Amino acid sequence: xxxxxxxxxxxxxxxxxxxxxxxxxxxxxxxxxxxxxxxxxxxxxxxxxxxxxxxxxxxxxxxxxxxxxxxxxxxxxxxxxxxxxxxxxxxxxxxxxxxxxxxxxxxxxxxxxxxxxxxxxxxxxxxxxxxxxxxxxxxxxxxxxxxxxxxxxxxxxxxxxxxxxxxxxxxxxxxxxxxxxxxxxxxxxxxxxxxxxxxxxxxxxxxxxxxxxxxxxxxxxxxxxxxxxxxxxxxxxxxxxxxxxxxxxxxxxxxxxxxxxxxxxxxxxxxxxxxxxxxxxxxxxxxxxxxxxxxxxxxxxxxxxxxxxxxxxxxxxxxxxxxxxxxxxxxxxxxxxxxxxxxxxxxxxxxxxxxxxxxxxxxxxxxxxxxxxxxxxxxxxxxxxxxxxxxxxxxxxxxxxxxxxxxxxxxxxxxxxxxxxxxxxxxxxxxxxxxxxxxxxxxxxxxxxxxxxxxxxxxxxxxxxxxxxxxxxxxxxxxxxxxxxxxxxxxxxxxxxxxxxx
Amino acid sequence: xxxxxxxxxxxxxxxxxxxxxxxxxxxxxxxxxxxxxxxxxxxxxxxxxxxxxxxxxxxxxxxxxxxxxxxxxxxxxxxxxxxxxxxxxxxxxxxxxxxxxxxxxxxxxxxxxxx
Numbered sequence: 057x058x059x060x061x062x063x064x065x066x067x068x069x070x071x072x073x074x075x076x077x078x079x080x081x082x083x084x085x086x087x088x089x090x091x092x093x094x095x096x097x098x099x100x101x102x103x104x105x106x107x108x109x110x111x112x113x114x115x116x117x118x119x120x121x122x123x124x125x126x127x128x129x130x131x132x133x134x135x136x137x138x139x140x141x142x143x144x145x146x147x148x149x150x151x152x153x154x155x156x157x158x159x160x161x162x163x164x165x166x167x168x169x170x171x172x173x174x175x176x177x178x179x180x181x182x183x184x185x186x187x188x189x190x191x192x193x194x195x196x197x198x199x200x201x202x203x204x205x206x207x208x209x210x211x212x213x214x215x216x217x218x219x220x221x222x223x224x225x226x227x228x229x230x231x232x233x234x235x236x237x238x239x240x241x242x243x244x245x246x247x248x249x250x251x252x253x254x255x256x257x258x259x260x261x262x263x264x265x266x267x268x269x270x271x272x273x274x275x276x277x278x279x280x281x282x283x284x285x286x287x288x289x290x291x292x293x294x295x296x297x298x299x300x301x302x303x304x305x306x307x308x309x310x311x312x313x314x315x316x317x318x319x320x321x322x323x324x325x326x327x328x329x330x331x332x333x334x335x336x337x338x339x340x341x342x343x344x345x346x347x348x349x350x351x352x353x354x355x356x357x358x359x360x361x362x363x364x365x366x367x368x369x370x371x372x373x374x375x376x377x378x379x380x381x382x383x384x385x386x387x388x389x390x391x392x393x394x395x396x397x398x399x400x401x402x403x404x405x406x407x408x409x410x411x412x413x414x415x416x417x418x419x420x421x422x423x424x425x426x427x428x429x430x431x432x433x434x435x436x437x438x439x440x441x442x443x444x445x446x447x448x449x450x451x452x453x454x455x456x457x458x459x460x461x462x463x464x465x466x467x468x469x470x471x472x473x474x475x476x477x478x479x480x481x482x483x484x485x486x487x488x489x490x491x492x493x494x495x496x497x498x499x500x501x502x503x504x505x506x507x508x509x510x511x512x513x514x515x516x517x518x519x520x521x522x523x524x525x526x527x528x529x530x531x532x533x534x535x536x537x538x539x540x541x542x543x544x545x546x547x548x549x550x551x552x553x554x555x556x557x558x
Numbered sequence: 559x560x561x562x563x564x565x566x567x568x569x570x571x572x573x574x575x576x577x578x579x580x581x582x583x584x585x586x587x588x589x590x591x592x593x594x595x596x597x598x599x600x601x602x603x604x605x606x607x608x609x610x611x612x613x614x615x616x617x618x619x620x621x622x623x624x625x626x627x628x629x630x631x632x633x634x635x636x637x638x639x640x641x642x643x644x645x646x647x648x649x650x651x652x653x654x655x656x657x658x659x660x661x662x663x664x665x666x667x668x669x670x671x672x673x
Contacts (some may be wrong), residue, residue, distance in 0.1 A: 186634055188663055193641045204655075212656040215670045216583065219649055223590050224578070226645075229640055230597040237631065238604030287671045 060106050061115045062179040063099035064138045068145070072170035085166040086153055094151040097142035100135070102337060107135040111542070112552035114183070122183070122553045125242035129183035132539035133383060137180040137310055140390045143521070144302045145173050147394065147514035152295045154510035155401055160205045160293060169299070172198035175227070179307045183553055185233050186243045188311065192229070193274070196222050198471060199304060203292045221284035225274035229453050232267035239264070246553035249319045249546055257370040259325065265320040265327050269334075272315065276308025279337030282361045285409030286345060289360070290353035290410070294401035296516055297353060301360055302394035308384060309367050313382065316371060317543040324374050331372035336466045339365030343473040345389055352400040352410040354486065355394070355477055359436065362470055363389050366411075369467065373458045379540035381450035387532060388443040388525060392432040395518040399429050403485060407494055412481065417490030426486045428512075431519040432514050434484065435526065437475035443525035446533070563603040569598035583653045583663045590649060594642035598635045605631035 071092025071274050078084035106113050113130040116122060130138070150171070156165050175195025182188050204215045237243060239260060240251040255261050279286040285305065290296050312331075314471055342362025349355045367389070368380020400410060402425060407415055419426040435442035438449075448471055455464045507513070525532050570592055577589030610625035657663055 139593075186637070190637065190641065193645065196643060197648060200652070204652065207655065207659065208614075209659055210671050212652075212659050214670045215652055216586075216656055216665075216668060217671075219652060220578070220586060220590065223645060223649070224593065227590075227594050227597045230594075233634075234597065234601030234604050237601065237634070238606065241605075241628075243630075243634075281673075291671060321602040 057114045058106070058113045058130075060099065060103045061113050061130045061181055064096060064103060064142070065128075065174055065181060066178065066313075067096045067099055068170040068174040069316070071095075072167045072174065075167040075170060076164070077427065078301065079164075080398060082158060082161045085161065089149045089152070089166045089170065090146075093142070093145035093173075096173065097146050099138075100139040100142035103130055104135045104139050106130070107132055108538070110544055112549060114552050122555075123242050123247035126187050127183040127553055128181045129246075129549070130181055131542050131549060131552075132535065133313060133543060134180040135309070136383065136387060136535060136539060137306070138177055139182070140306075140387060141173060141176050141303060142298065143395050143518075144390065147398070147518060148295050148299045151298070151398055151401070151511055151514045154507035155295045155405070156293065157206075157525060163205060164201070165205060165293075168198045168202050168297075172202065172299070176303050180310060183245050184243050185236065185245060185248065188235060189226070189229055192226060192307070195304070195307065199300065202296045203288065203300075205296065207295055208291070214291035217284045218288035221274055221281070225271050228267055228274075230269035232264055232271060235260075235264050235267070244553065245318055246550040247312070250549055250554070252319055261320070262323060262326055263324075265316075266330070268315050268320070269312070269327070269330065272308045272311045275305065276312060276364055276368075277305045277338075277361050278308075278334050278364055279341050279361075282338065282342070282364075285361060286354055286357040289357040290351060294397065295402060296354075296403070298394045298397035301356065301397050302390045305360060305364060306390055309364060309386060312368065313371055313543065317379075318546045319484075319526040321546065328372050328374045329351060329369055332460065332463060335365045335368035335372050336463050337365070338362065338368060339470040340466055342472045343477070346477045347473060350412045350484075352403065352412060352415070352434050352481065355481060356396050356400065359474065359477065360393060362474065363393070363436070365468065365470070366448065366451055369455065369463060373460065375454055375455050375458055376540055376544055377450060377457065378454035379543055380536045381447065381454050383536040383539045383543075384450055384533060385447040387536070388435070388447040388522070389527075391518050391521050392435050392444065395432040395515055395522070396429075396436065398511070398515050398518070399425070399432070402508070402515065403492070405508065405511065407490075409494065411486035414491055414494045415485035416488045416494065419486040425512075426482075428515050428519050429486065430482070432523055433478040434475075435522050438471045439475070441526045443522045443529070446526065446529045450533075469558075559607050560603060563599065563607065565598055565601050567603055570599060581665050583656065583665055585647070586665065587649050587653055591642075591646055594638070594646070598638050598642075601631050601635055601638070 071088055074088050075085045107130050115128045117126040172195055175191050178191035179188055200219055204211050240248055242248055252261055274281045289300055339362050342358050346355045346358035367382050367385050370378045404410055436443040438444040452467050563664050574589045574592035574596055577585045605628060608627050609626040613626040613629045
């Protein structure tokens with residue numbers, strides 16, 4: 057029994073259920089939410105340590121041997137992702153204490169949040185394709201409900217696009233699963249990997265690969281199917297936006313990493329070449345979209361898209377160094393992006409708007425908050441010595457080594473344009489004088505209230521993580537390297553799941 | 559049997575995509591419904607249609623007697639139907655709320671969050 061693989065799924069499910077049982081008491085739900093996310097973080101650390109020692113941690117549900125039953129598999133990549141889920145869960149839970157309105161809490165904010173976390177952790181840990189689909193849907197239905205909490209006009213419009221595109225992607229994913237089952241008669245990923253390797257009809261395998269690419273590409277907001285993301289992420293409550301920004305698209309990226317290293321690794325000239333151009337398009341369109349925006353959270357949403365491009369670039373180059381870079385980039389990105397959304401929530405609390413034209417004067421009255429913004433913002437742009445520099449450095453070095461000059465140029469250019477966007481936010485929201493029409497009363501008040509302290513705490517913690525990764529990158533790099541080694545040698549994964557049987 | 563089912567799957571996908579491309583939000587949801595049914599029928603067809611006995615093993619035996627039907631695709635489809643039902647229930651409520659708040663069912667007029 058390897059309990060640690062199941063715990064990151066069970067804990068949020070249990071927390072969510074308990075929150076439903078205490079439906080009438082907001083206080084009990086808040087306490088449960090904090091306890092649940094702390095337990096999730098602890099369980100994810102346990103999983104990481106266990107994976108570090110054993111390589112792969114496998115658990116067979118209901119004691120049905122693979123490939124017949126559902127398996128949960130924890131390798132280094134999933135352990136890292138689950139750890140980040142735990143960190144974000146705790147950060148958002150603390151932040152929500154101050155940011156979630158009582159009306160939202162009454163409509164099931166906490167149960168939905170933990171259901172979402174269960175879906176995310178389940179997607180990271182499952183070793184079964186159909187089970188992955190089920191976890192995706194668990195995650196989606198929770199995210200649908202979270203996104204429309206409040207029921208404002210923009211939320212409805214955003215939700216229609218979000219729901220449609222995600223259901224379309226699910227349908228494509230389901231069709232791809234059906235075709236896969238038709239070809240190999242199995243749903244266990246390790247088993248599929250073995251049988252696709254011996255498939256008689258490689259053309260059909262390529263078709264299925266492209267279907268998975270489209271399905272996960274929509275979820276990951278990759279070019280050209282990313283339009284739903286900037287249209288919807290900025291509409292929800294800010295803590296929800298931050299949670300989505302950190303985790304949801306990364307589930308799509310994780311699924312791409314998993315499927316295109318384990319299952320579709322036979323024909324990289326076709327599949328990974330395709331991924332390379334998708335990555336380039338994603339980086340470029342995302343950053344150019346952001347340049348045109350003047351709303352805090354919309355700029356950040358477009359930057360999610362452009363950063364997804366870097367991660368896909370790591371996967372597409374498919375060299376050891378590139379995969380290390382990709383995994384490192386995911387780690388850095390989740391922390392930084394969530395943090396930027398949380399900061400946008402604080403500025404909204406202070407000035408009541410997300411519109412950069414109406415924001416201003418924050419540096420003058422809140423220099424510490426401005427410093428907290430600069431850390432993730434400069435890290436996102438890739439300024440040394442922060443975490444983003446090393447993430448970008450590894451990926452760009454890998455693309456130079458692979459002699460992919462065009463993509464290297466695009467990656468460097470996008471770094472520069474990211475800096476431009478961050479400087480725009482800095483100049484507009486923090487540096488310039490407070491514009492006339494905006495009410496700056498809560499900004500001027502010298503003291504920081506208790507609820508604002510709760511919003512600051514996770515921001516400070518995540519900024520500290522960014523600085524830590526920047527100044528002490530070696531252990532993080534070693535984790536990414538460990539995970540890249542496992543990803544490039546799928547036989548370890550297959551061996552761990554199928555136990556050496558053919 | 560398979561060619562007939564394959565044609566039905568193709569028609570369902572085509573109808574679903576056509577409905578999703580219409581401007582009306584109600585037709586969009588009808589398209590989503592057809593799409594999930596098309597995917598379910600695809601699983602059923604691609605897994606192979608066998609005219610076999612129910613997958614039951616006689617008492618005392620370790621392997622089934624004769625040709626049996628594969629029960630797994632049906633389990634998958636059942637799960638997918640339940641999920642699609644839940645999600646579509648949400649989608650129907652969503653378009654109702656969206657219509658009440660936005661006072662339009664035309665997707666072309668829902669562009670506020672795009673620009």
